[in-house]
Amino acid sequence: MQSIKDKVAIVGMGCTKFGENWGMSFDDMVIDAVYEAYEDAGIPPADVQAVWIGSYWSNLPAPSQPLSTTLKLDYKPVTRLENMCATASDAFRNAAYAVASGACDIALAIGAEKLKDSGYSGLPTDDIAMGLVSTAPNTFRSRNFTAPGHFAMMATSYFNKYGLTPEEGRTLLAKIMVKNHHNGTMSPKAHFRREITVEQVLKAPVIAWPLGLLDCCGVSDGAAAAILVRKDMAKNFKPDPVYVKAMQIAVGPSEGYMNPKHDWTGVKETYRAGQAAYAEAGVNDPRKEITMAEVHDCFSITEAIVYEDLQFSPRGRFKDDVEAGTFELTGELPINIDGGLKCFGHPIGATGLRMIYELYNQILGRAGQRQLKNPGLGLAHNLGGTPGGATISVTIVGP
Amino acid sequence: MVGIKSYGVYVPFHRLDRTEIAKFWSGYRVPGEKAVANFDEDSVTMGVEACRDCLLGFDINAVRGLCFTSTTSPYAEKQSAALIATTLDLSRTTRTIDVSGSLRSGTSAVRVALDAVNGGGSGDFLVCSSDLRLGLPNGSKEMEFGDGAAAFLIGDSDPIASIDNAYTVNNELYDVYRPVTDQFVRSWEDRFVREIGFMKVVPETVRSAFKEFGMGPEDFTRAVISAPNPSYLGGVAGKLGFDPKSQAIDPLWGLVGNLGAAHPMVLLAAALEQSKPGDRILWVSYGDGCDVYALTVTENILSVQGKRSVERMLNSKSSTSYQKYLRWRDLVSFEPPNRPREEPASAVALHRDRKCGLALFGSKCTECGTVQYPVQRVCMECRSKDKFDYYPFADKKGKIATFSHDSLAVSPDPPTTLAAVDFEEGGRIMMDVTDRDVSKIEVGTPVEMTFRRFRQTGGITVYWWKSRPVR
Amino acid sequence: MTEDESMKVVQPRRDYLHELNTEVRSISGGYNLEEEGRIEIREREVLYAVGNAIVDSACCGAYGCHFAVVPGYVLKWKYKRSADGVFISAVEPITDHLVKKQIENTLQDLEGVTQVVFW
Numbered sequence: 001m002q003s004i005k006d007k008v009a010i011v012g013m014g015c016t017k018f019g020e021n022w023g024m025s026f027d028d029m030v031i032d033a034v035y036e037a038y039e040d041a042g043i044p045p046a047d048v049q050a051v052w053i054g055s056y057w058s059n060l061p062a063p064s065q066p067l068s069t070t071l072k073l074d075y076k077p078v079t080r081l082e083n084m085c086a087t088a089s090d091a092f093r094n095a096a097y098a099v100a101s102g103a104c105d106i107a108l109a110i111g112a113e114k115l116k117d118s119g120y121s122g123l124p125t126d127d128i129a130m131g132l133v134s135t136a137p138n139t140f141r142s143r144n145f146t147a148p149g150h151f152a153m154m155a156t157s158y159f160n161k162y163g164l165t166p167e168e169g170r171t172l173l174a175k176i177m178v179k180n181h182h183n184g185t186m187s188p189k190a191h192f193r194r195e196i197t198v199e200q201v202l203k204a205p206v207i208a209w210p211l212g213l214l215d216c217c218g219v220s221d222g223a224a225a226a227i228l229v230r231k232d233m234a235k236n237f238k239p240d241p242v243y244v245k246a247m248q249i250a251v252g253p254s255e256g257y258m259n260p261k262h263d264w265t266g267v268k269e270t271y272r273a274g275q276a277a278y279a280e281a282g283v284n285d286p287r288k289e290i291t292m293a294e295v296h297d298c299f300s301i302t303e304a305i306v307y308e309d310l311q312f313s314p315r316g317r318f319k320d321d322v323e324a325g326t327f328e329l330t331g332e333l334p335i336n337i338d339g340g341l342k343c344f345g346h347p348i349g350a351t352g353l354r355m356i357y358e359l360y361n362q363i364l365g366r367a368g369q370r371q372l373k374n375p376g377l378g379l380a381h382n383l384g385g386t387p388g389g390a391t392i393s394v395t396i397v398g399p
Numbered sequence: 400m401v402g403i404k405s406y407g408v409y410v411p412f413h414r415l416d417r418t419e420i421a422k423f424w425s426g427y428r429v430p431g432e433k434a435v436a437n438f439d440e441d442s443v444t445m446g447v448e449a450c451r452d453c454l455l456g457f458d459i460n461a462v463r464g465l466c467f468t469s470t471t472s473p474y475a476e477k478q479s480a481a482l483i484a485t486t487l488d489l490s491r492t493t494r495t496i497d498v499s500g501s502l503r504s505g506t507s508a509v510r511v512a513l514d515a516v517n518g519g520g521s522g523d524f525l526v527c528s529s530d531l532r533l534g535l536p537n538g539s540k541e542m543e544f545g546d547g548a549a550a551f552l553i554g555d556s557d558p559i560a561s562i563d564n565a566y567t568v569n570n571e572l573y574d575v576y577r578p579v580t581d582q583f584v585r586s587w588e589d590r591f592v593r594e595i596g597f598m599k600v601v602p603e604t605v606r607s608a609f610k611e612f613g614m615g616p617e618d619f620t621r622a623v624i625s626a627p628n629p630s631y632l633g634g635v636a637g638k639l640g641f642d643p644k645s646q647a648i649d650p651l652w653g654l655v656g657n658l659g660a661a662h663p664m665v666l667l668a669a670a671l672e673q674s675k676p677g678d679r680i681l682w683v684s685y686g687d688g689c690d691v692y693a694l695t696v697t698e699n700i701l702s703v704q705g706k707r708s709v710e711r712m713l714n715s716k717s718s719t720s721y722q723k724y725l726r727w728r729d730l731v732s733f734e735p736p737n738r739p740r741e742e743p744a745s746a747v748a749l750h751r752d753r754k755c756g757l758a759l760f761g762s763k764c765t766e767c768g769t770v771q772y773p774v775q776r777v778c779m780e781c782r783s784k785d786k787f788d789y790y791p792f793a794d795k796k797g798k799i800a801t802f803s804h805d806s807l808a809v810s811p812d813p814p815t816t817l818a819a820v821d822f823e824e825g826g827r828i829m830m831d832v833t834d835r836d837v838s839k840i841e842v843g844t845p846v847e848m849t850f851r852r853f854r855q856t857g858g859i860t861v862y863w864w865k866s867r868p869v870r
Numbered sequence: 871m872t873e874d875e876s877m878k879v880v881q882p883r884r885d886y887l888h889e890l891n892t893e894v895r896s897i898s899g900g901y902n903l904e905e906e907g908r909i910e911i912r913e914r915e916v917l918y919a920v921g922n923a924i925v926d927s928a929c930c931g932a933y934g935c936h937f938a939v940v941p942g943y944v945l946k947w948k949y950k951r952s953a954d955g956v957f958i959s960a961v962e963p964i965t966d967h968l969v970k971k972q973i974e975n976t977l978q979d980l981e982g983v984t985q986v987v988f989w
Contacts, residue, residue, distance in 0.1 A: 020927075120737055121932040127742045133829070135773040138748035140741075140854055141756045141863035143831050144808045144815040146930040152803030153819065160801070160842045167882075167963055167989055181896075192897040199887055200894045204901055205923040205937040205985055208805035209814070212987070218897030218927045257829045258771050258779055260821040264801045298929070345897055346929055388819070388829065737932050806985070807931040838971055 009234035012041025018222035029223035054091035084384025089352030089393035112223035113347030157264035173300035174201035184339020220345025224353035246280035256388025294355035402558025407453025431653030463522030502686030530659030545656025549664035566608035625663035743857030770825035899925035
């Protein structure tokens, strides 16, 4: 199997402000993100040869064809895809593979989601999710399903296995939330920008025991886009392009729902996608070689578990790194430098590209107040589904 | 010898203290509590529970008939018995019958079962009664009515109690009634209901039955007379010459309330649980007439009494509030959560899923032995394709591997307790935990399976299973 | 573990900031603690605060509640102030299951809360 490493370069990216974008339609956000990317790459729209757009709920059932109308694409192929909450990452993967294969020289990947037109405060429909966790499609023979309910089970299991009292565990998770909120205050495009304290996290009511209100992410609208080109063309666009080092997706067969061997203290798909990505990028010691990461902090516990699944922390020991401040902006391996889902919210189909956008800006030295010194390899971890049955993408990019 | 081979009982986990109702309305106070079905239960789910208890240790393939009786079947047109038969994994050629419309429907169905068994060649006949009746808020019926179910397996071999005699009269009377268009039970003036209804019909019928059977009150160890309340029972027992202290059995009014069609069935089960071989029981039910039976308890009683179903159901309980009761019965309109409209399930998909969904069958890989739910055509362990046997989960016990209490999930009994249930004999299913005390759920809590109602959309009720702490 | 047994182990001590009527917002919703109270449980003084929360922008649904936070037994009442001048008390978090249940019942009756969060 060949590696995608260093065959594809990112030469332009765009991202809208994430938030309750009442004044912007799905199309408006797509146009803004894509034109920012065009401008960044310095290419005219007509140069794009193929387009992949990820969206989970928006403009269903047919976002592919209307996209060409929105962007006036010049009779080029457009494909809409979904892959749960990792949808944008998969749009990126498809575009990257197209370029790596030589089938096209310049490809556009878009992730976009408009959730706030639905009139609901949460996601626009339960039924897609309920269908996924049902015993059979269309029967709705299913447990009562919410995402916090499922992720909270991971916290219960982890605390139990490693002997943390709920109080100790919740305090550790609170520290992760405080970190992300702090980082988010420096992200102009974030939805939510305000500091919080550990005490405020712990005083909040419980949403799904043991997770509290401030352990959970929110609903946002947003769009992001990337322009990918063949490596040998990259310097025509930019003196300092960002290269794709690895792009791996692992989709689990829902073992956590069916197999008692799965103990809900890790997400196997994250581990597997991470292993595959490290192999592809030639990373031997992730803790040392990865210099920054954007990970899927839909809930505080999700981020904590990612530390271990991606081998940043040893199994059962994320505690030590949280207490040592390893993943803070000034720490050894900063994680969720832009504030993560806690500050950007989670427009399902856009999140993956927003993560890559942050790594890209860090490498190009454009991250403003939150700019890291000499960032090297950056990792984006995007999670779809739930801990028992997930779709995970791990993308590694670097200078 | 024809008779009852086994009994099963189900009383919901929740009880409502009658003084809670009285306090809420500043109304008159009545002692005791009533059994209250959870929001995810109906007469079918309670019936399934009673049948499962009844069939414990018996060969389900010998069950050739199932009669479901209730005044509160979920469907006016669509058979509950067929649904229950599928859920219990009874044979496709089992005769299924619904009997409705009367508080006497359970005992009358026993007569049908006796005739069928006496007719020969029909095997065992399962008779189940279940009711979940509603009285208007702040009324005496709301105070009285409880929810519950019972089942008897009728057959011609090895009965725990033989049914020696049966006698019946029918009687046309508007005493207690409910038009199909109404949700709440109505009744005529109390004095008429008492004097021309129960207090007249029951003694008359029992006396005629005594004459026909050639027996009198002195011939019975116990009189199981199903009465709507203790005052009716006391009146009629005295009239018939029974000693209320030694012969009449506790009507359970203070513990569970009047269980409708299930009441005479639950009372008989309670009496059987307290009986010894040789005891004779008079069994009487009332509603649009009166059914009277004479039974003799046999040696076989000793082999089934160990399960102590009635005792267990009465003792395992938790109190709920009147506010929750109102919500569970949809008696107050709540502002619905700002959530998308629920899509109806597909009748096609439900039909395909009936063995797996209703009867809770998963698969067991014939190559590697791994047990999994739902049925996996490709084994999750060894990846072999279509090499499996169906594997039943409904009768298996499990432990909570991990859980959460979710306040965001829409539920009439928040928070929703969700768990990964690991079964003692293998397999895991993700399930809601119902009938639980939130503070007592831990990793490792033992649970058992319980059949429940999930969503109702477009006239279709989706049923599936939940776990509950072992009762 | 009974209360007596739990007394034998060294209890963690925590500081509690008496911050009231300050809305704490997050991306998924917000809450506000409005009042504080003290109740006596098993001859010890327990501090609690009550407030309201609204979850109006979480990813998976809406929720609102009147709730209580129980930081624990009071060890040192308002013994210092934060940099912003807000009082701080030292508390001992409550871990005993039965005591928690008792406090929960008391606060449900007293304050009509739907949930009680323990530290």
